[in-house]
Amino acid sequence: xxxxxxxxxxxxxxxxxxxxxxxxxxxxxxxxxxxxxxxxxxxxxxxxxxxxxxxxxxxxxxxxxxxxxxxxxxxxxxxxxxxxxxxxxxxxxxxxxxxxxxxxxxxxxxxxxxxxxxxxxxxxxxxxxxxxxxxxxxxxxxxxxxxxxxxxxxxxxxxxxxxxxxxxxxxxxxxxxxxxxxxxxxxxxxxxxxxxxxxxxxxxxxxxxxxxxxxxxxxxxxxxxxxxxxxxxxxxxxxxxxxxxxxxxxxxxxxxxxxxxxxxxxxxxxxxxxxxxxxxxxxxxxxxxxxxxxxxxxxxxxx
Amino acid sequence: xxxxxxxxxxxxxxxxxxxxxxxxxxxxxxxxxxxxxxxxxxxxxxxxxxxxxxxxxxxxxxxxxxxxxxxxxxxxxxxxxxxxxxxxxxxxxxxxxxxxxxxxxxxxxxxxxxxxxxxxxxxxxxxxxxxxxxxxxxxxxxxxxxxxxxxxxxxxxxxxxxxxxxxxxxxxxxxxxxxxxxxxxxxxxxxxxxxxxxxxxxxxxxxxxxxxxxxxxxxxxxxxxxxxxxxxxxxxxxxxxxxxxxxxxxxxxxxxxxxxxxxxxxxxxxxxxxxxxxxxxxxxxxxxxxxxxxxxxxxxxxxxxxxxxxxxxxx
Numbered sequence: 001x002x003x004x005x006x007x008x009x010x011x012x013x014x015x016x017x018x019x020x021x022x023x024x025x026x027x028x029x030x031x032x033x034x035x036x037x038x039x040x041x042x043x044x045x046x047x048x049x050x051x052x053x054x055x056x057x058x059x060x061x062x063x064x065x066x067x068x069x070x071x072x073x074x075x076x077x078x079x080x081x082x083x084x085x086x087x088x089x090x091x092x093x094x095x096x097x098x099x100x101x102x103x104x105x106x107x108x109x110x111x112x113x114x115x116x117x118x119x120x121x122x123x124x125x126x127x128x129x130x131x132x133x134x135x136x137x138x139x140x141x142x143x144x145x146x147x148x149x150x151x152x153x154x155x156x157x158x159x160x161x162x163x164x165x166x167x168x169x170x171x172x173x174x175x176x177x178x179x180x181x182x183x184x185x186x187x188x189x190x191x192x193x194x195x196x197x198x199x200x201x202x203x204x205x206x207x208x209x210x211x212x213x214x215x216x217x218x219x220x221x222x223x224x225x226x227x228x229x230x231x232x233x234x235x236x237x238x239x240x241x242x243x244x245x246x247x248x249x250x251x252x253x254x255x256x257x258x259x260x261x262x263x264x265x266x267x268x269x270x271x272x273x274x275x276x277x278x279x280x281x282x283x284x285x286x287x288x289x290x291x292x293x294x295x296x297x298x299x300x301x302x303x
Numbered sequence: 304x305x306x307x308x309x310x311x312x313x314x315x316x317x318x319x320x321x322x323x324x325x326x327x328x329x330x331x332x333x334x335x336x337x338x339x340x341x342x343x344x345x346x347x348x349x350x351x352x353x354x355x356x357x358x359x360x361x362x363x364x365x366x367x368x369x370x371x372x373x374x375x376x377x378x379x380x381x382x383x384x385x386x387x388x389x390x391x392x393x394x395x396x397x398x399x400x401x402x403x404x405x406x407x408x409x410x411x412x413x414x415x416x417x418x419x420x421x422x423x424x425x426x427x428x429x430x431x432x433x434x435x436x437x438x439x440x441x442x443x444x445x446x447x448x449x450x451x452x453x454x455x456x457x458x459x460x461x462x463x464x465x466x467x468x469x470x471x472x473x474x475x476x477x478x479x480x481x482x483x484x485x486x487x488x489x490x491x492x493x494x495x496x497x498x499x500x501x502x503x504x505x506x507x508x509x510x511x512x513x514x515x516x517x518x519x520x521x522x523x524x525x526x527x528x529x530x531x532x533x534x535x536x537x538x539x540x541x542x543x544x545x546x547x548x549x550x551x552x553x554x555x556x557x558x559x560x561x562x563x564x565x566x567x568x569x570x571x572x573x574x575x576x577x578x579x580x581x582x583x584x585x586x587x588x589x590x591x592x593x594x595x596x597x598x599x600x601x602x603x604x605x606x607x608x609x610x611x612x613x614x615x616x617x618x
Contacts, residue, residue, distance in 0.1 A: 013503075020509040021411025025419060028404035028484065031474020032419075036426055039437035046436065103331070106324060119604045120332045126534050126596050127339070188334050248427060257541075260432045265545075270436050277433040284430065 047274035067275035078276055085256045093246045095183050100194040104201035125195035197242045204238040233300040240295045247288055256280055346587040369587040376563050377556045386553040389465060390536040393472040397532045400475035405487025406513055427481035442467050467546045478539055483528045490524035526606050553592045560588045
């Protein structure tokens with residue numbers, strides 16, 4: 001209030017709050033304009049034009065949708081990489097979300113060594129990001145050891161093969177069986193991608209009030225029923241959050257990102273690269289919109 | 304009689320479940336730890352053990368030669384210092400700017416603040432690849448709306464310096480900053496309004512309330528954000544390989560390690576190099592790059608796990 005008087009302006013409490021609020025948000029706003037909005041717009045402009053470097057710097061020439069058409073019809077690897085990354089994402093997201101919910105429930109129970117187990121399960125948050133993951137997949141030693149030992153690798157393949165046969169004979173449909181056994185084979189990938197999701201679910205489960213469980217126990221509900229009738233509805237908003245997070249998280253590490261960068265920085269075809277990035281973004285946006293729409297109908301909110 | 308039977312059945316069920324649980328947890332923990340254990344075992348192996356069929360986990364001849372190689376090729380100590388200072392600076396700046404923005408969005412509503420918050424969500428949703436090229440070009444000839452050329456006559460090239468990181472983290476637009484703003488906003492919204500109002504009535508200004516009342520209450524959120532931001536900056540290869548091509552930080556050194564290795568190990572002749580030996584040294588390099596993180600994690604994981612449980616991510 002004093003400041004307002006000094007300036008000779010009397011501001012109400014709400015006005016003052018609004019003023020400070022704007023001030024607090026200002027650094028972000030500047031960054032948002034300079035490092036996000038302007039680049040976003042110019043990226044859209046680049047994608048619609050051809051860019052040539054010359055003595056004066058760059059000349060940008062408007063060519064309409066040609067870059068988009070080139071990306072989709074001429075470029076040899078774009079279509080394939082795009083579908084591959086999207087299929088990968090669609091395959092992985094349900095697995096990661098279900099797996100992390102299951103683990104969060106497990107890690108929430110009381111047992112000996114729980115804090116150690118938690119510490120280990122959050123380790124992928126640190127390890128499985130950025131450059132380490134991409135280098136790890138090329139490690140020859142790992143491959144050699146698996147071969148040498150004749151152990152882990154072979155056993156893995158064997159077990160999922162057996163599982164596959166077992167399930168097929170039990171009469172499951174083939175696509176489901178392949179999906180599940182594929183998940184068993186990729187367990188490391190799935191575990192390493194679900195660190196943050198486990199954290200979010202765990203935090204959510206801990207906000208559920210214990211009275212609910214007590215009451216259900218009095219009424220004779222089993223642990224299984226309690227999970228489906230209490231835990232699952234209560235964390236359903238977080239399922240939405242985690243699905244969105246997992247989809248976004250998969251941006252930072254896939255083949256398409258590399259392709260876009262390569263087109264931009266080694267072939268210096270900025271226009272084409274921007275067009276690819278925009279197509280990618282639009283695909284992601286559509287997927288996000290569909291999944292949010294589907295899930296949010298089922299989500300249970302307290303209000 | 305019957306009761307004791309029932310009891311024993313219950314007991315059985317309990318034991319069975321805890322057995323299944325331990326099997327699952329141990330198995331998955333092994334899956335997570337396996338690569339690290341393997342790297343450690345590889346790193347302390349001698350070259351001669353590489354092809355020895357009897358060596359699987361525990362090497363026959365221990366040697367620290369791999370570490371020596373990695374330290375010299377990666378310029379390890381300098382890289383470590385660079386990476387540490389870069390991560391520390393961006394982490395502190397990001398935490399400060401995101402906390403301010405988060406508080407602004409949570410409590411100090413003004414006209415259009417909801418619209419701006421939609422902007423924050425947009426920054427989370429747009430893949431960084433989409434805006435990479437314009438940012439790159441912008442930083443290459445950085446003009447700050449034509450101000451810098453007025454003063455010095457020509458635009459400055461900010462690439463290959465820490466400025467891109469400092470500027471973006473100062474303005475809360477660095478790597479995954481949208482997520483941090485979101486975390487802070489949710490957390491501040493969870494603190495009761497009465498606490499704040501009491502401070503105002505006692506005569507504290509808005510800035511003072513934020514510093515003295517809100518921030519001390521937001522320690523869990525601060526720990527979460529600083530940890531995430533530090534770790535992700537440390538491991539980030541997306542921005543560092545774009546902005547910092549010649550500077551030595553962990554991510555760029557790691558991603559160029561395979562090439563450097565092939566060149567330096569076998570006297571400059573990459574074709575003669577033994578790929579398995581290269582891979583061995585590369586694994587050692589990865590181990591040494593994440594070692595500082597693991598050490599930090601060992602100390603802070605307790606706070607990490609506790610704090611995330613109390614953070615507002617959950618809403």
